[in-house]
Amino acid sequence: MSKGEGKLIAQNKKAHHDYFIEETYEAGIVLQGTEIKSIRAGRANLKDAFARVEKGEVFLHNMHISPYEQGNRYNHEPLRTRKLLLHRREINKLIGATKEQGYSLVPLKLYIKNGFAKVLIGLGKGKKKYDKREDLKRKEAKREIERAFQQKQKGIY
The missing domain is CATH 1.20.5 (Single alpha-helices involved in coiled-coils or other helix-helix interfaces)
Known part of the structure; x- marks a missing residue:
């Protein structure tokens, strides 16, 4: 399977309108128990989401995952910051690229691949x-x- 294949859950349609996407990276996400259930139900939104490199790790901000209906007290906070899982060399490349003027990390797609939730993030320059x-x-x-x-x-x- 190549990048971006799997069951598509959410897509950021405005990303290609607002940014010139130069490179894409596939990243795993650190999720809580009820978050993956909501994602599998298709209740996620990437509209205002963005990624940022902080202290040598990549985090996804503002991605909305609706609370799971049967989640009761174990439910998650919908807009919490989530850690993205990337290889060290990819993170180092992103650190160098985002330090340049005008480059940002934009989530393009959220999908399920081999049972795991993945995010396709793009290195984009603002239009x-x-x-x-x-x-x-x-x-x-x-x-x-x-x-x-x-x-x-x-x-x-």
Whole structure:
């Protein structure tokens, strides 16, 4: 299996809109008992999440995992900070990259692979407003070409 394969639980759709993703890393997550049950039920959200390197370890902040319905007193805090599991050389590479101006760690996908929850994090450089506009123009032009091509295939032209 390559990176990003498995049962997709959550995806950060705004990440590619707001960042130029240059590299991706697959990381495991340290979870509590009821968190994995909620993730398997598909009750996780990466919308405002971000990762940060602190004291030689990578942590995921603001990822929302809803409390498990049958969790009673053992339930977890939905927005707690979670540790990501990466190899030392990957962490060292990320430390060097995030020290550069404008680079951040953005979670792209949350998925289950071989029974374990994994996060695909991307090393991204923030886009400026004009970059976002350019992407929207490019996407719209591609959509127009596809529409014209399909109409020509159907014989409408």
